[in-house]
Amino acid sequence: MAVPIPEVVILRLPLYFRVLTLLQDETEIVSSQELGARLQITPAQIRKDLSYFGKFGIQGKGYNVNQLLGELRQILGLDRKWSVVLVGVGRLGRAILDYSTLGPHGFHITAAFDTDPRQIGKKVGQLIVQDIAVLSDAVKNQDLNIGIVAVPPSEAQEVIDRLVSCGIKAILNYAPAAPVVRSDVRVYNIDPVVALQTLTYHLKCLSTP
Amino acid sequence: MAVPIPEVVILRLPLYFRVLTLLQDETEIVSSQELGARLQITPAQIRKDLSYFGKFGIQGKGYNVNQLLGELRQILGLDRKWSVVLVGVGRLGRAILDYSTLGPHGFHITAAFDTDPRQIGKKVGQLIVQDIAVLSDAVKNQDLNIGIVAVPPSEAQEVIDRLVSCGIKAILNYAPAAPVVRSDVRVYNIDPVVALQTLTYHLKCLSTP
Numbered sequence: 051m052a053v054p055i056p057e058v059v060i061l062r063l064p065l066y067f068r069v070l071t072l073l074q075d076e077t078e079i080v081s082s083q084e085l086g087a088r089l090q091i092t093p094a095q096i097r098k099d100l101s102y103f104g105k106f107g108i109q110g111k112g113y114n115v116n117q118l119l120g121e122l123r124q125i126l127g128l129d130r131k132w133s134v135v136l137v138g139v140g141r142l143g144r145a146i147l148d149y150s151t152l153g154p155h156g157f158h159i160t161a162a163f164d165t166d167p168r169q170i171g172k173k174v175g176q177l178i179v180q181d182i183a184v185l186s187d188a189v190k191n192q193d194l195n196i197g198i199v200a201v202p203p204s205e206a207q208e209v210i211d212r213l214v215s216c217g218i219k220a221i222l223n224y225a226p227a228a229p230v231v232r233s234d235v236r237v238y239n240i241d242p243v244v245a246l247q248t249l250t251y252h253l254k255c256l257s258t259p
Numbered sequence: 260m261a262v263p264i265p266e267v268v269i270l271r272l273p274l275y276f277r278v279l280t281l282l283q284d285e286t287e288i289v290s291s292q293e294l295g296a297r298l299q300i301t302p303a304q305i306r307k308d309l310s311y312f313g314k315f316g317i318q319g320k321g322y323n324v325n326q327l328l329g330e331l332r333q334i335l336g337l338d339r340k341w342s343v344v345l346v347g348v349g350r351l352g353r354a355i356l357d358y359s360t361l362g363p364h365g366f367h368i369t370a371a372f373d374t375d376p377r378q379i380g381k382k383v384g385q386l387i388v389q390d391i392a393v394l395s396d397a398v399k400n401q402d403l404n405i406g407i408v409a410v411p412p413s414e415a416q417e418v419i420d421r422l423v424s425c426g427i428k429a430i431l432n433y434a435p436a437a438p439v440v441r442s443d444v445r446v447y448n449i450d451p452v453v454a455l456q457t458l459t460y461h462l463k464c465l466s467t468p
Binding site: 058060063089125145146151157220221249252256 | 267269270274276278335337341343350351355357360361404405429430431437443447451453456457460461
């Protein structure tokens with residue numbers, strides 16, 4: 051694409067996609083006002099975000115829900131299935147494996163690894179936990195595209211380096227660490243501490259007159 | 260504060276806080292270049308973000324790590340302890356209770372609730388799971404400030420409404436839903452599907468010439 055899209059816009063696209071999915075049985079056309087009310091984003095912001103990708107709106111009416119869903123599906127790469135590798139099968143990793151919404155959205159965890167010898171060979175869900183030493187073969191043979199990291203923070207950088215060296219270019223990291231990667235690799239950090247710290251900012255602002 | 264701070268800036272402040280915490284034993288002064296390299300954020304962006312809160316930098320040198328940490332601690336409201344209530348003690352809720360980094364950051368889960376009668380009365384960690392029907396009393400008596408929601412998506416809106424009606428104004432929501440709240444309440448949604456969908460955008464861009 052010619053114009054670089056700000057990261058913050060990309061982060062909002064899946065939110066639009068989700069709300070539109072919920073709306074598709076209810077209505078054919080949705081206005082940016084309605085979308086904004088559901089997402090607590092201003093209508094102007096929504097129109098600006100979507101304008102990066104072309105002209106989707108119908109002047110004075112809104113967006114055709116199905117058409118916009120189709121466009122977003124294509125923009126976000128959701129028109130295919132993605133194979134995901136999980137590293138770390140402790141309590142958090144197992145909760146992620148349980149996560150029933152991944153499959154219906156096209157994300158399939160098809161391999162699970164751990165560094166702990168006590169976990170290797172064990173069955174979690176439908177998968178046998180493998181030794182991280184054989185990660186490279188699995189990534190190649192199973193066409194794995196995305197890594198989910200749920201290891202302790204002290205192991206996160208090493209595990210992420212290994213995923214990257216095996217060709218993984220997209221990583222969802224649950225370890226509370228700030229891993230550094232090459233510029234062609236994207237890491238999305240899910241960290242409750244970071245989330246809670248933005249919430250306390252909000253609480254602080256409420257209590258400060 | 261006079262100038263409204265963009266939400267996206269608030270979301271980055273905890274990242275600065277974390278990296279500075281890691282740096283405080285290593286160095287006294289850090290440049291925006293060094294911070295940027297660790298966070299994959301441009302130095303100009305970092306300087307702009309921090310300029311919302313005053314003049315912290317030392318021209319041509321960088322930031323005093325301890326001073327900036329102190330300022331961020333105050334800005335984010337991290338100079339105190341926060342009591343957190345967890346709703347939903349399934350596998351994910353239990354993984355959150357296990358999360359050893361919350362306490363050291365001042366976040367203490369001091370009450371746990373569930374709607375499932377089979378869970379109520381059970382012990383998880385140091386807590387006894389309570390019936391959500393008595394949430395209101397607990398929030399009042401224990402000075403609970405923040406709610407963490409780890410219930411199935413179909414229950415999320417109702418649980419969040421209940422937290423809000425009990426006076427909770429900051430919610431970390433793990434349920435894959437798009438809850439709607441009053442404008443003085445802040446919800447931070449942690450949703451792996453949304454995260455994965457931004458990662459596939461990245462993968463799609465890499466594969467499109």
